[in-house]
Amino acid sequence: MSDEVSHLNDLYEEVILDHCKNPRNFKALPEANRKAEGYNPLCGDKVTVYLKLEDGVVQDISFEGIGCAISTAAASLMTETLKGKNLTEVETLFQGFHDLVTGKGGETSQMGKLMVFHGVSEFPVRVKCATLVWHTLQAALQQTQEPATTE
Amino acid sequence: MKTDQQIAPPDSSPGADLEFDVEKIREDFPILKQKIYGKPLVYLDNAATSQKPQVVMDTIHHYYVTDNANIHRGVHCLSQRATEAYEQARVKVQRFIHAAESREIIFVRSATEAINLVAQTYGRKQVQAGDEVIVSAMEHHSNIVPWQMLCEEKGATLRVIPMNDEGELLLDEYEKLLNPRTRLVAVVHISNALGTINPIQEIIERAHQQDIPVLVDGAQAAPHFEVDVQALDCDFYAVTGHKLCGPTGVGILYGKADLLDSMPPFQGGGEMIRSVTFEKTTYNVLPHKFEAGTPNIVGGIGLGAAVDYVSEVGWKNIAAQERELLLYATQQLSALSGLRIIGTAKEKASILSFVIEGVHAHDVGTILDQEGIAVRTGHHCAQPVMDRFQIPATARASFAFYNTREEIDVLVKGIQRVIEVFK
Ligand SMILES: Cc1ncc(COP(=O)(O)O)c(C=O)c1O
Numbered sequence: 001m002s003d004e005v006s007h008l009n010d011l012y013e014e015v016i017l018d019h020c021k022n023p024r025n026f027k028a029l030p031e032a033n034r035k036a037e038g039y040n041p042l043c044g045d046k047v048t049v050y051l052k053l054e055d056g057v058v059q060d061i062s063f064e065g066i067g068c069a070i071s072t073a074a075a076s077l078m079t080e081t082l083k084g085k086n087l088t089e090v091e092t093l094f095q096g097f098h099d100l101v102t103g104k105g106g107e108t109s110q111m112g113k114l115m116v117f118h119g120v121s122e123f124p125v126r127v128k129c130a131t132l133v134w135h136t137l138q139a140a141l142q143q144t145q146e147p148a149t150t151e
Numbered sequence: 152m153k154t155d156q157q158i159a160p161p162d163s164s165p166g167a168d169l170e171f172d173v174e175k176i177r178e179d180f181p182i183l184k185q186k187i188y189g190k191p192l193v194y195l196d197n198a199a200t201s202q203k204p205q206v207v208m209d210t211i212h213h214y215y216v217t218d219n220a221n222i223h224r225g226v227h228c229l230s231q232r233a234t235e236a237y238e239q240a241r242v243k244v245q246r247f248i249h250a251a252e253s254r255e256i257i258f259v260r261s262a263t264e265a266i267n268l269v270a271q272t273y274g275r276k277q278v279q280a281g282d283e284v285i286v287s288a289m290e291h292h293s294n295i296v297p298w299q300m301l302c303e304e305k306g307a308t309l310r311v312i313p314m315n316d317e318g319e320l321l322l323d324e325y326e327k328l329l330n331p332r333t334r335l336v337a338v339v340h341i342s343n344a345l346g347t348i349n350p351i352q353e354i355i356e357r358a359h360q361q362d363i364p365v366l367v368d369g370a371q372a373a374p375h376f377e378v379d380v381q382a383l384d385c386d387f388y389a390v391t392g393h394k395l396c397g398p399t400g401v402g403i404l405y406g407k408a409d410l411l412d413s414m415p416p417f418q419g420g421g422e423m424i425r426s427v428t429f430e431k432t433t434y435n436v437l438p439h440k441f442e443a444g445t446p447n448i449v450g451g452i453g454l455g456a457a458v459d460y461v462s463e464v465g466w467k468n469i470a471a472q473e474r475e476l477l478l479y480a481t482q483q484l485s486a487l488s489g490l491r492i493i494g495t496a497k498e499k500a501s502i503l504s505f506v507i508e509g510v511h512a513h514d515v516g517t518i519l520d521q522e523g524i525a526v527r528t529g530h531h532c533a534q535p536v537m538d539r540f541q542i543p544a545t546a547r548a549s550f551a552f553y554n555t556r557e558e559i560d561v562l563v564k565g566i567q568r569v570i571e572v573f574k
Contacts, residue, residue, distance in 0.1 A: 008521050012514075012572050021509070021573075043513040044530050044543040066543050068511035069573070123517060 010119025011126070012069065015077075020069040025062040025079035032060070034143060038136030040128055045071045049136045056087045061137075068129050070120065075133035077113055087141070094134050101130045171468040176553050179204040179460075183553065190523030193558045198343050198371060198502050198549035199527050200393045203457070207396060210456035214449050222448055223422060223439070237448050240455025241438070247458040248369075248388065249379040250405050254437040257404040257411070258451050262370035263293040265389035265404035266337070268441065269366055270297035272414040273387075278334045280306035285328050285335070287312040287320055287349070288539055289342040292532045294368045298337060312338070314539065318345035318494040322353065329361050336365045340372035344533040344545070345494030346477075346502030348372075355385055364410065370394060370402075374551070375473060375500045377466045380405050392450065397457035401450030404441070411437050418443040469552040473501040476550040480559045487566055493545050501550040504531075507566070510573045512544035518572060519546070522565040 099106035103121030
C-alpha cells in the first residue's frame with residue numbers, strides 16, 4: 001500500500017466514517033443552559049453546541065449543523081466523550097485533542113476513542129475541521145455571544 | 152473530401168487548428184510536469200487561478216534583470232524603457248479586449264479592485280438615497296460587497312436578478328427590476344461557481360434602453376473567449392490578470408473614456424495629478440488619473456506577455472479544446488451515481504461544480520488531492536449561490552486549454568475513490 005493510501009485510511013478511519021454517517025447526540029437540547037454557534041468560513045461548516053452544565057459537570061451535550069466528515073465526526077465523538085465529565089476533565093481533553101490533531105504528541109492516555117483523529121495531523125488544512133466543535137464548546141462554556149470561528 | 156458517412160473521431164476538436172497539440176502547449180507550463188504525492192499533477196483549479204506559461208515568467212525575469220526603473224518620472228534610459236514596456240502592455244490589453252483607446256485601460260490590482268474603483272468613484276457620485284443598483288444572484292462576493300457598502304453608505308437599495316434551477320438568469324425578472332431609480336447594473340459575464348455564460352449583450356441592451364450603464368465582471372470570461380468591449384457596448388469591464396495566464400496583483404478596468412473622464416479620482420497620490428499646491432490639486436488625464444502611486448509595473452508587463460501568449464494559442468483552439476473537455480467531463484461525471492452537477496445552463500464555460508450525495512465537498516477535495524488532483528472546494532466566494540441551491544459547498548473542476556481528456560479520466564477515477572470511501 002502506498003503512503004498516500006495509508007494516510008487517507010488514517011484520516012477516514014472506520015469510526016470516523018461511522019460517526020459521520022450516524023452522528024450521535026445530533027439534536028437540539030431543550031434543557032440546555034449553554035449554547036454556542038461555530039462557523040468555519042473556509043468550507044462553510046456550521047455547528048451549534050448545546051450544553052447542560054450543572055455544578056461544573058456536563059450533564060448533557062448535543063450538537064446540530066452541517067459539515068464535512070471530519071467536523072461531523074469530531075462533534076459526534078466529542079459529545080459522546082464529554083457526557084458526565086467535569087470542567088477540568090473537559091479542559092484536559094480539549095488540550096489533548098488539540099495536541100493530537102496538530103501532531104504535537106502530548107499526553108494521550110485519557111483520550112480514548114478520540115484517538116481515531118490521530119490521522120488529521122497529516123492533513124494540516126483539515127485541522128480546523130476537527131477543532132471547530134471544540135472551539136464552539138469553549139465559546140459555550142464562556143458564554144461568548146459572538147459565534148466561534150476557526151480563524 | 153468529407154462525406155456524410157464520415158463520423159468524426161471522438162477526440163477531434165471541431166474548429167481547432169490541425170496543428171493544435173495539447174502536449175506541445177503543456178510544454179509551455181513547466182509547473183504541470185511535477186508529481187504530487189508521487190502522482191502526476193492534474194491541475195483543475197483554473198477558475199481560481201491559471202498556471203503561467205514560461206514566456207510570462209521570462210518576461211518578468213527579463214524586466215528585473217535589464218529594465219527595472221520607476222516609470223513616467225525619469226529621463227534616464229532605464230526609466231524610459233520601463234515606461235515604454237508598461238505602456239506597450241496597456242496597448243496589448245487594449246487590443247486584447249478591443250477597446251477603442253488605450254487610455255480606457257486602467258491598470259488595477261485585480262478584478263476586485265476594478266469593481267471597487269467604480270463603486271467608490273462612479274458609484275459614490277451617481278448613487279444617492281433611494282436609488283438602486285442591480286446585481287445578479289450568481290455574483291462573486293467581489294461584485295456584491297462593494298455595492299452593498301455603497302448602498303449602505305448612501306441609503307440606496309441593492310436589487311438582485313434571480314436565476315432558475317439550471318443557473319440561468321431570469322431576464323423577464325431583470326426587465327422588471329430596471330426602473331428610473333436604477334443607477335447601475337453590475338453583472339458577471341461567466342459565473343465562477345456555476346459556469347453559466349450570461350447573455351451579457353442582451354443584459355446590456357436592456358439597461359441601455361433606459362440609459363443605465365452596465366459594469367461586467369469579466370474575471371472568468373476573459374480567459375475563455377474573445378471579449379470585445381466595443382461590440383458588447385458595456386460601460387465598464389473588469390478583468391483579473393492571474394486567471395488569464397498572467398501574474399497575480401494586476402488586473403484591468405476598462406471604462407468608456409467619457410465615463411471615466413466624468414468620474415472623480417479613486418485614490419490620491421503621485422502620478423494621478425497634474426499639479427499640486429496646498430490650496431488645490433488638478434488631476435492628470437486618463438488613464439493616469441486612476442493610477443495613483445507606483446503601479447505594479449512588472450505585473451502589467453507580465454500581463455501584456457500573457458495576453459500575447461493567449462492570442463497566439465488562438466481563441467479557436469482554446470474554445471475547441473475547452474468545449475471538448477467540458478462535454479467529455481459532463482458526460483463522464485453525469486454517469487456517476489450519487490453525483491449531481493450544480494449549474495446546468497445551456498451556455499456554459501469549462502467550469503463544472505458538483506456535489507456527491509452524503510459526502511461534503513471538503514472531503515471530496517482531500518481525497519482528490521491525494522490522487523494529485525487539484526480542485527476547488529467550498530462556496531467559491533459565492534455564498535448566495537450555495538444558498539440558492541441549498542448546499543453548503545461544491546467541488547469544482549475548472550478546465551483550461553492545457554488540460555486533457557486523460558486528466559478527466561483521472562478525475563473520474565478519483566471521484567469513484569471518494570464514493571468508495573464513503574459507501
Ligand atoms: C467571477 C469572479 N469575479 C471576480 C473575481 C475576483 O478576482 P480577484 O480575486 O482576482 O480580484 C473572481 C475570482 O475568483 C471571479 O471568479
